[in-house]
Structure formats: structure tokens, C-alpha cells
Amino acid sequence: MTVNQMKLLIGGVQLRDGVSTVADLVGRILTRAGLHVLSVERSFASTIYGAHQFDPLVVSAAPLLSWGDRAVDVLVGLEYDSNPDAPQQPNRDTIRQHGGDLVEGGVLLYDSSGGPVNTEALQARGGQVFAIPARDIALRELKKEVVKNLIMTGALFRLLEFDQDERWLRQLLEERFGRKGAAIVDLNLEAARRGRTLVERILEDRRRPSVGYRIEAVRSASPAVYVSGNEALSIGAVEAGVRFYAGYPITPASGILEYMERHLPGYGGRVLQGANERESIRAALGASVTGVLSMVGTSGPGLSLKVEEIGVSGTTETPLVIVDAMRAGPSTGMPTKTEQGDLTLVTGGGHGEIPRIVLAPSTIDECYTLMRDAVRLSDKYQCPVFFLTDLNLSEGRMTVAESVFRSGGASIARHVATEEDVRGARYLRYRLTDSGISPRLIPGQRGGVSKISSTEHDEFGFVTTDPAMRVAQMDKRMRKLHTYLREDAKAPQVYGHLGRGPTLVGWGGTKLALLDARERLRREGTEAAVVHFTHLWPFPTHLAKPLLDTGRPVVVCEHNYSGQFADLVQAHCLVPTRRVLKYNGRTLYPSEVVRAVQEVTHNGAVAVRLGGKDPVMVEVSIDA
Amino acid sequence: MTVNQMKLLIGGVQLRDGVSTVADLVGRILTRAGLHVLSVERSFASTIYGAHQFDPLVVSAAPLLSWGDRAVDVLVGLEYDSNPDAPQQPNRDTIRQHGGDLVEGGVLLYDSSGGPVNTEALQARGGQVFAIPARDIALRELKKEVVKNLIMTGALFRLLEFDQDERWLRQLLEERFGRKGAAIVDLNLEAARRGRTLVERILEDRRRPSVGYRIEAVRSASPAVYVSGNEALSIGAVEAGVRFYAGYPITPASGILEYMERHLPGYGGRVLQGANERESIRAALGASVTGVLSMVGTSGPGLSLKVEEIGVSGTTETPLVIVDAMRAGPSTGMPTKTEQGDLTLVTGGGHGEIPRIVLAPSTIDECYTLMRDAVRLSDKYQCPVFFLTDLNLSEGRMTVAESVFRSGGASIARHVATEEDVRGARYLRYRLTDSGISPRLIPGQRGGVSKISSTEHDEFGFVTTDPAMRVAQMDKRMRKLHTYLREDAKAPQVYGHLGRGPTLVGWGGTKLALLDARERLRREGTEAAVVHFTHLWPFPTHLAKPLLDTGRPVVVCEHNYSGQFADLVQAHCLVPTRRVLKYNGRTLYPSEVVRAVQEVTHNGAVAVRLGGKDPVMVEVSIDA
Amino acid sequence: MPETAQTTRAIWDQNAAPRHRIQWCPGCGDYAVLNAVKAAVTSLELTPSELLLVAGIGCSGQIRNYLNGNSFYGTHGGALAYALGAKMANPELTVLVMAGDGDTLAIGIENFVHACRRDPDITLVLMNNGVYGLTKGQDSPSAGLGQPDWKPSEEHPPFIDPVEVALTCGATFIGQGFSGDPKHAAQLIVEGVRHRGFAVINDFSPCVTYNKVNTYDWFRAHVEPVPASHDPSSKAAAWELVRDFRDRGKLPTGIVYRAAREKGGAAKRLPMWPDELARADVDPLVKRLR
């Protein structure tokens, strides 16, 4: 019996079958029941309707270490008909695409309304199959198609021997539908009951009281919530003091715009859905000019359109937090697939040289905690601060203790000068200072006017091309980065002992896979260390080089083609890197990392490319 | 007597005084007279009227090695009144700003119409001063203000003992004004004569027949022209086969747009002044889709706005040549000052990973010769090709033998498939090939349709997120770069012997300064080598590393703050670099390079920053 | 080389079946646009290789995958500018742009305005559903139509009408259709393609998933054909018509304005093949620099 440790995968036809609805319901209820849920491999299409969608949920009693590999314990197929691409075959994408990933003894639950599916092969491998005609029952008996999902949920919970007294489900339904009347709650509960009963009956027929997987509620010390990265970072921003948000809809950043539209006005803020990417960032810059903490969010294509404004933020010294929720590029690319392909753009994009800071959270809870830093640094250094998430982090959900959100406290201390601060000396918006940070009055305040300028300027803000003043201003702006490196840069997180074996290097959302891989390598006798970066730019050479320059192979694992972070490591630390690269739109798996490390350490590979037709492609020389 | 070897500097009030008119006239006539002229330090303001403008011209009998240092032999001040910033002082910016650069025994010629200037200090240093009231004479005697410039030209020519028979001047004036009638030619010649006479009289007064500088016409083997980089690259593009050009006015790329508007239609082409940066590049992409060789030109701010389209070119595999005439950034920066600050943007800009090629000519003649490569490579590899010039190269002018322009020949061989080529096999726009290059039919041709797509696609061009196909297409696109590295990448040019002393590394427009510095170092006993790159990206590691990994200091000299090329060298060659950086908007001088090399080799500097308040700032550690 | 109508249709039929699984929501107005375009190109006897379909990014943009013919898919908002360049370079291609209201009127408004001015001989089918469909239903610049109670603010401004903008900015053909009547839409497209200049066809194409106001029923209650008496060649009449319909709370369907503009500019494909380019001699350019 496996208790409280499993991977569920829920699949179905996008929009029609309610995959996210069911997945979120399950995730939320299990979170309430004291379990930990992680769902970052969510897969949906960049069309609204009709494609296969699926949502893998890892469930555990302990805080989650990893999303594991492809292997699935419990598969739930919500679709009820045949695949239009292969109509002759009455099976469904959930079974077709994921059946092969089912573990021995795993469970398949599917809606057999459209007819049964041939699952012999699956059963031969020990799969336990439960076919229930959920949609038929919903339509014929309950007269409401959408409750098919509650039938499936009830069936799933019965399989997992969970919530048999309906306690958790009832409570959630009441909260959600209570206002619409008891009848609707009852209907949903009735649907769940039907599902339960159907499974009950099959189990009885098979004389097996259990499928071998069980979820048990856990008493947990602190309440927790089931939250997406977009939500977490938005809360962090609101708390830190952001009061102007602008965005233009784009996957996977739209969630921030929607969240902010709903909630920021309640905190006295305003939210602009720009008519395009440029209007968004420009309006945010305008708002920031008035002293309001401002933020924009976008993804690759939107960021490319905002590039000119990065320079405006940097040169005018107007603070701005820029969230880039990365998706697979280049160009339109794969809009609903994850990638870490924008690092070079955020560290180097824009003509000329722009002072900027780049942070990347590695987990969903860090989306919240690190956002405070992003807001604070933008205000302190009066420059653009990038906050790099990816589709998995932004759209993924995870159980996070509520106490995490109470760690932040009051808004950040502001770095805006007052009339008093500037009294005495003549106020100069671009005063040359040792730190590179100049006093900043805001328009509307007394004490001096600010000539804020994207052209090169003198200390007052007037345009100049005087060579010495140009150099002085350029140096001043860039000096902020030195101040940042001294005062605010954080060293990468180190796991394990450096120098005993290969060093796995990562940044952003791959962290949990690297930690899992490290465990697995250890079990196989390889002592790997993990060095994981959140503070990416300016590159913290003084903190990183001592960690990486150990003589052991440095294996940088990234979701992109070229190894963008590895290039930074090489450029700044002059340490050779090996690269583990995955850019097929899917999440990096620990097993892939393990295999790649073996290729690197035993076979001398300089780069391992994952997830193509051949799962591993090894390059032994970087030169063409 | 110095013959045929000097630096002239012509200054005046922008727009009003006709600085460029005089400078171009002189440059052109001396070129016709068989001399070599180089004018790449041109300085003008980013306002239309009223600022100080100047144009230094280096003249030599031999092909030019260098623009030398700040030192000036002959100074010509066209302005006739006092500087509004310092009205109490009746001297002028040309004298104020450049008088100090005059060599001992140098010559100052200025228009004294507004009153004489106190030039005692200058004379004390041996300066020979010639004050002539050119504007007064033009207004009072010749009744036409603009001929004041011909008076000054005549005076200058007399000082240089050149064209005393008016042969060259008359010919040019006749060509230029002949259509407007002989009277106007005569008036101009008369003006020149007055200038000559005035100087004549002063020399007689001083009983000095000569000022010690002389220009003598040289019989040259082949005729030459006086050409700007923008003109040279435009001619290269027309010759290679470009028939669609689009741009949006921006300094210093506007010259290409203007040249193309004037001349491309004569070759059957069309030129679009886009309503903005995006319309320009998109229209050029649309034209390229139809098979026409297409090009856009812009500078930093425009390029930043075009970033999203770089990915479109790369992913849709639509050829495009993108000229980036760099100016000082970031943001609006210093629009009329030179810089090499966009390298990171062109090699890495754009979200996701984009196949692209970056070339940078190092001299004005190379603007022509290298353009053919740019056009050819864009067509062959079906990707964006950047052509990086800078303000000095684009707006600068140089004497180039006409034979250089005859080296090109016919248009490039096209890489467009015909109906026959694709017959047999089904036409697949994105066929997976070993070279990474797919056959390309163009819309309108028979044999198959092209589904050209910026989303990830299958071989036919239909959108896909299939992980293996994604990897296959990504690898295919990037494989082009490997093919390029094998078949087309050019090694950097090497001057001198590697390994005997420091290696000076450069790219683009700094070459002549590096070669000059190498000579000077040699004279001082230091054997430096110069390694100069034109083919910057994909970085030719296999060609560069063997040259740079000699154990000797690698000193990368660039016009930017951070050492963008040095970062590339470090990332790809794992060779530590020292950096000589100048970003004050002015040209790099050989003397500065010499001094910086000394700092690096003797004082262990890792970076030398030039051109600030203190002319040399030395960093001995790169860590903050 | 002109082909016979029969061959044309044969080629078309052969390729017209979408190889690509259609992923619009059942009932989406875009199905009707697809049918209208198919009908139009068939009746125009255009082969797939003579066509260049340029699509915007959005649910609407998917249409490129469901039609045979060369197609180009670039960035959100850019379709008209790619199309402009393509048509300038090769006037022999029939260039059809299909894009959503978000694509055309929000991020792409700059290209829309300037295309109206430039008047290239291309046809735009603006698939107008009042929302950003593909990003899940946010307001587009045409959101608010049919909502007189809309309370405007900086965040939620009133909608703009592409017909009025096109009239103001100089488009030479302006038509309006509705996915409830794909036959009429097909006729409009045929007329648009035949028109020698920029043809704007605003096609109301309901988003059944995210736009709960501008439904088929709503449109049926609000569209009204342009009266037969209307003189589309008169700009004054066009403005009169637009104002009259607006005042009556109705949406005209049909041709609102059509007046070809006499234009300069080349009408031939630009040189691109080696034999066409070989003639180039830059010597005169060099000589001018002497």
C-alpha cells in the first residue's frame, strides 16, 4: 500500500473536459487535508479548444522535493470520445499519450461514455483499469453534463480511499457554490457519490478492496494554500508596495494581469491592460516617474517589444520591475511550453549598456519571497529589475504554508528623497555619487525639478555630449551594479559538498529536479553538489567563482539550446562548463539529469541534449 | 616643409557655416588630385542648428594607415561671430576647442568678420594665424553670404600651395553648378580667388612665402572616389542584388535610406521609408518572403524596436540583412556620437535562441566588400545577417580606389529552389537536412506551397509542439551555424607575430587605430600583434582560440563600457582578457592604445577606461 | 501562365481539405470566415501557389493552417506590414490578410492606420469578435460594442470602429460582414480582392466562449444591409451611412466605401533571379562619387 506519495495525471480535451477544474479541485482539497501537492508539468495547448490537455499532480506527505520523472501512478482520462486525429481507434489521448508512463500496478480511471477502450496492453503490464460512463450518467441521470467531472472526482477519491465522508469535498463545494443555493451543491455531491459507487462496485466485482494507493489526511502544523507562481509573485508585489501594474495579455504572464486587475485596486492601486506591449511598459515607467512602485509582466515576444524601454528605465534611472514569464521561443515559438531561453535577452538586451538586475526564483514559494527583493532593488538602484520565471513556475501550482506569506511584513522602505533631504545642496537628479545612486525627488514634490532624460545628460538632467560628463554619467550608472554586488547580491545556494564530485549548476525553475538528481546520484555512489543561482545579474563573480573553480566538472543544466547561463559562467569565471540542455518544451526530469551526468563524467561529453527523437544526444566537442 | 601628410580640421556652426560642404569639397578635390583622405572623426550635434560642428581630414600621399591622434596641423574656423555660451569672449568654438590641439608651427585660418580673436597663446606656441573677413567680403563685395566658404577654401588652398591654377576647383564647380549657368561658377571662383589673394597678401606682409605645409597633386595609377561607409555599403548591396530596402530615419543610418531612395529604383528596386521601425523591418521581411533580396538599416534605438522581428526572420527562415550603424547608447544616448555598444544585442537579442550571423567591416572600403558576404550569407542560410558599422564608418568618408568597386562583379548566386529542384520529393519548406538549410520555393512559384511560420512547426510548416519535432527543427535551424562555421566563417586578420608580446584584439571600426598603435609600440620596442575580427558571430572559436591562447596578454580594445567582445572571447575561448574601453563618444586614438597597453603589460591593469575626466582610469581587479 | 478554371478548381479541391485538425470552439464564428475565404478564392479561381495568406496571431490566425496556399505567420500585430512588403515586392501575388480585432486594432493599429494611407493592393479580413480570444477573453479595442452602459475610464476605454478609422485614414475599400452570413462575406472578399487597393473587410465573427454580449443573436438583431441606394463611391455618403447606422444602433453590412485611388509605384515583381540581377552595373554609382 502506497500512502500519501504518488503522481496523479489528469487529462482530457481542453476547455471542454475541465481538466484544470478537476486538477485544481483535487490540489486544493488535498492541500486542505494537510498534504503537499506540486503541479508544475501542466500541459495545455495554445489553441483554446480541442487539444489534449493534462495536469500531473505529485502528492506527498512531506514538503515536496521533486516532480519526479514521467512515471505516473494514477491516470485519469476525462475525455469520453475518440481522438479526431485517429477516429478509428476508440481510445483517447490521455491513455494514448500517458498509458505508457503508468507504473506497474498503476491505476487508470477513464470515462467510458463513448465506448470502452482497449487497454489490454496496459493491463498486461499490471495496470488496474476503471472505466465508468461518467458523461452518460451526468447527461441521462443527472441532466447536467458538467457534473461528469464530479463523478470522476468522486471515483478518484474512492480509488484513493480518501474523503469517504465527503467532508472536504462538501466544504469546498459549499464555499464555491453556496451562494448559488444548496441544490447545486447537492447535485455535485450526488455526482461524486455516483462516481464513488461505480468504483465501489467494480472493486467489489474484482474482490479487491483497494488499488494499493491511499491518501490520508494529515494534521498539519500550519494551514497551507494551493497557489500558482503568478499568484505568489503578485502577492509579493502587492505586499512590497507595488501600486501600478501594466500588462498586455500573453501566456504565461496573463495570470498576473488578471490577478492584479482583481486585487490591486483593493489596495488603492491601478492596473492597465495596455493596448500593446509598449503602451504597457511606457505607462508603467510614467507611473514610476511619479514615485509609485511599478511593475510590468510579460513573456518573450512581449519582452522583445519592450527592449527599447529597458534602456529608458536604465538611463532615466526610473525604477521598474519587469516579470518575464518565459515560454519556448524563439519568436512565437511554443506559447504554452516552458523554457529558459530569455536569459541572454534580459542580461544583455537593448542597445548600449544598461544597468540592470536579474533575479530568478527557483520555486513557487520563492516567487513570493524573492519578489520583495526585486521591488526593493528596483527602488534602491533606480533601474530595471527583471524577475525571471518560466511557464512551469508561473502557471504551476504548489502547496505553500500560509506562514510563508506572513514572512514579508510591511512594504519596503522607500528610496525617494524628500524636500528636506535635498535642502542645502542644489538638487541634481543625476548627482555623481560614490554609490552611483543619486537622490531622487519626484515630480510634484518641492525642492527642485527633475529633468529626467534618456539622452546622455549632465547632473541636472540637461542633454550633453561632453566626453568627460558622458563618461562620468555612464560610470555612475554602472557603479550601481558594483554597489549592488557589494551590498545586495546573494551567493548561489549550495547543496552537498563541493569538490567531491561533479557540480550541478542551475538557475530558476530547474532546482527541484537537480536536488532530486543529486539524491539519486548519491544513492548510486556519486557525490554531486548542486549550486543554484537566484541572483543572476550582474553576475556575482566574486561569490560564484570560488564555488565553481574546484577542478571538478561543472555541469550546467538549463532549459535552452545553447546553455545561456553556462556562457555567463564561462565569460565571468573562466571555468569550463559541460551542459545539459533540454528545449523540447517539457520539464527536466531527474533521471535525465542523472543520465546526462554519467555521460559527462564517464564519456567526456561536453553537452548533452535531451528530449529529442533520441532521448539523449551527446556532443563531445563544442567546435563545429 | 611637410608635403602631402597632414591633418586638417574644419569647424563652424552647424547648418549655418557649411562645415560639411567645405570638408567634402576639400576631400573630393584632394582625392581627384591623387591624394588619400580619411575623415572618420566627423563631429556634429544632434540638433540641427547652432552647435559646434567639426570635421577632421587626414591627408596623405600613401593609402592611409590611421586617423592619428588629436593633434591638428591646419585648423579652419568657418564661424564668424562669438559663441553664445561665452559672448564676452570673441573667439569661436573651433579655436576654443581645437586650438590646443594645434601642433607647433601649425596653421589657423579663421573668418574674422565678427572681429579678431585673441590668439596670442596660440601664436606663442608657434601657431601661424590667418584671419580673413570672409563673410564680410561675401556680403559686401560679392553680395552672397554663402560664398564665404569658397573664400575660405581659396584661402586654404593658397596656404597649402595647392591648385593655384584653379584647375581642380573649377572642374568641380562646373560639374556641380554648370547647369545653373556660368555666372554662378564664376562667382564661386571669384570668391576663391579673393581668399587666395587675402592669404597671399598676409604672407607677403610677413615675408614668408610658405607656411610649411604643401599639397601636391599626385599622379595615381587608378582613379579614386571619396566615399562614405553608408554609400559604400549601399553600393555593395545594390551590386549583390538587394532590391528592397526599408528604413526609418535615424542617425547614422539615414544616409543609407537616402542613398537607396535615390538610386535603388534605377535598378528596378523599391525603397520604403516605414512609418516606424517595425513597419520597415516587417515590410522587408514580407518582400524577402517573395524572394527579393531585402535589407533594412537602422541604429541602436531602432534595432531595439526591431528585436521581435529578428526572431521572425530566424524562425520563419526568411533572409534579411540588417545594418546596425551603431551610435552611443543606451537609450537615446548620444545620437551623433560613435560607439560599439550593440554587440551583445545583435549576437543575443531576442527571446529564445535565434540562428543569426554577425559581420562587421573595419574600414570604409570593407563596408563595400563585406556587404556582398552579408547578402550572400543571408540568402544561403535563410536567416538574419547583421552588418555592424558605427557612426564613424557610416558617416565617415575615405578615398577608395575605384578598382575596389570593380572587384565585386555580378550579383550573388541565389539560393532559391525552382519547381524542378523540388520535383520528385514532396516540397517541405522546413525539410530536415544535414546542413540545416532547407529548400526554399517562393510564393508564386509552382511545385508546392510554403507555410512560413514563426510558431514552432513541422517540416511542412504546420504548427506543432511535438517534443521530438521541436528539437529536430531547433537543431536544424542551429545546425546552419555549424555549416556556416565550416564553410563561410573567416578567421580574424592577423598583423604581426603572435606570441612575442601582447595581442591587441579588435573588431569593426577600430582597426586603423590598432594598426597604428602596433607600429608605435614596435618603435618603442614592444612587439604587439593585432588580431582583428570581421566575422563575429557565431563566434569562430575554432579559428580564434588558437590565435588568442598564446599565454601572452590578450588586450581587447572596444568602444563600449563593459568589453562586450572581450566577454565573447572569454565565454568561447576561456582565455582571460584585458580591456581597453572608450565610450565617451569620441574615436579611439593610437596614443591611447599605446598608453593602455603599457598599463596592462607593466602595471597589471585588467581594464583601462579612456576619455573621462582623467584621460586614463585603470582597474586592477574585475571584481567589485 | 493562366490556368483554366477547371484546373484551378481541381487544384483547389485537391488541397482545400484541412490537413490540420481544426481547434476552434464549436460554434466559433471563425468557421464561417474560413468557409467564406474558401468560397471566395475558389470563385476567384486562384491557385494555392498564387496566394499569400498573412495571418495575425490569435484564434483568428489559426485560419492559415486550415487553408491551402502559401502563408506567412509572424508577430502579433504585424500582418499588414509583412503583407505590404510582400505586395510591393511581388504585385502578382494575391495577398490576403486575416487577423483579429486585437491584433489589428490594439497592437497592430499603427500598421492599420498606415496601410490605409499607403493603399497597397491587399485585402484584410478583420475577424472581429470584441475580445482577445486566444488569451482567454480579455477586452479588445472593440469591446464595448452593444453595451451602452459601458462606463469608460483610462483602463476601460470605449471601443473604436475599424470602419470609421479606415474611412478617416484613407482606405479605398471598406466592407462589413458577419459570420452569420458567410455567403455575403465571401462576396465581400471577392470584391475586396478585385479592388485595386487596400480593402478592409470588418467581419463580425462571434466568440462563443468569451464574448457573451456580441452573440450571433445579438448580431442578427443589429446588422442591417447597406441600402441599395447607397453610393459607395462617395466618401460623404459613406460617412452619412456610418453616422445614420450608428445613430440607429445598427451595423451596416455590405460595401460602405469603394473608390480606387490612382497610384504611382511599380506594378511588376522586383528583380530577384540571377538573370534579372545580372544586368546590374554599379559603375554609374561609383562615378557619381568622383
Add this chain to the structure above:
Amino acid sequence: MPETAQTTRAIWDQNAAPRHRIQWCPGCGDYAVLNAVKAAVTSLELTPSELLLVAGIGCSGQIRNYLNGNSFYGTHGGALAYALGAKMANPELTVLVMAGDGDTLAIGIENFVHACRRDPDITLVLMNNGVYGLTKGQDSPSAGLGQPDWKPSEEHPPFIDPVEVALTCGATFIGQGFSGDPKHAAQLIVEGVRHRGFAVINDFSPCVTYNKVNTYDWFRAHVEPVPASHDPSSKAAAWELVRDFRDRGKLPTGIVYRAAREKGGAAKRLPMWPDELARADVDPLVKRLR
């Protein structure tokens, strides 16, 4: 804290002298705009610290250096969007945008159209000279005015009239002035600033260096005041006026349209100081996620 008119003027005087050397060509129309803006802010009794001047990029944009007051200078075409955000964040600031016709109507047309829709309480002084002055005289989107023989092509399209575009897209105040009459222009700016909404003032500001058609003399021969009988609060009347002037080959000067729109949206400065932000408690947000 309101100041007395005297203090205001004192502050203004004290700062109004340009510290920056003016680098417009002698005779440039922009001098008159500068004087008009100075006169307007003085008569509005605005202190430099209450002002936010947002400038476009162009010869016109230099004006920011010649005026006292906070200013912001960003990218070419972006002025209206920065101004929008600034005004949304701090409605207490007087936000004045000064930009050229290239900046506003070419690269910035998207912001112009959407600003008209959003109707923020800002005033745009469009310094219209028919050319890109700063880049040395290329055609802007208003090039062609007064050239009836203009032969349009894709490359050289007809001009657009910002007044008509503003009317179409929903601007709530539209005025037109001329640098030959800076007093009138100053009045327009005063009215524009007083207007609660987006005020578009198209000011013809001759470029003496590059525009040889639309000279002072040409304008003097073509401008004509809006008749006193005109009712600017009527959109129909505004259209009528515009059409009438166009037909007569004249350019109206004065207020063409003025009709404030009732709008939702905050009118207070957004929280930004620590004490204003301290109150924020995100607990309710977290609880909603349970």
C-alpha cells in the same frame, strides 16, 4: 498647498530663463510654441514642480530643455504612453506632452489612437511641421498638406490629419493653432489644460529649414479662425466644420471640439509613501487561496 499668484509667477520667472542654449534654427516655429507654453503655464499659475512635461523626440522635443518644470524624455513615439501612466498614478500633476508630427503620427500613432480612447487628463501640443526635422527633412505622415498634385504611392502616401483622427478615436478636446499666432496658441493650451480629459492641440509650427511648402506665408494664407457660431460641444458640428474647411482648402484655428466625457477611475495619487503603504495586509489574498 496652493500658492499665491505672485509667488507662482515669481517662481516661474526665476526659473523660466532657459539655462540651455536654444538650438533651433532661426525662425523655427518651435520658438513660438515655447513662448505659447510659457505664457500658458504662467497664466495657469503653475509652479515648475507641479508640472510634468513629457517630450517627444525631434527638434520639437528639445523644448523640454528650454522650459522649467519636471520633464521626462523617453523614446521616439512614446510620450503619450508615459504621460498616461504618470497621470493615472498622480492625477495631481499637470501633464503636458509636446511632440512632433513624426513622433505622434508615425511611430507614435498607436499611442495617439489609444490615448484618444482612454481620455486621460493630459494635454498634447502636437508641433506639426510636416517633416521629420531632426533627421533632416524626410516626409512625415503630415507631409503633402498643401500639395494637391501629390501623386500617392505605397512609398509616398497621402497625409493624415490629426484632427480627424482624434475626432474618430474619441479625443474630447481638439484644437488647432499656428506658430504665427502664439497668443492664440497659448489660449488653446490654457483651455486644453483646463479641460478634464485628453486635449489634442495641433499646432502648425513651420520648419523653415526643411519644409519649403508649408511656410509661414503659406499658413497665413490658409488658416482661418473657427467661426464664432461653431458649437464645439457637438461632434456632428465638429465634423461639419472639418469637412467644410477641407473642401474650401482652409485650416481651422481654434477649438474644433470640446465635450468632456464622464469617466470612472481614481482621481487620487496612488499610494507610494511608506505610511500609505504600511496599511497593506495581504492576508485576505492568501486566505482566498485556501
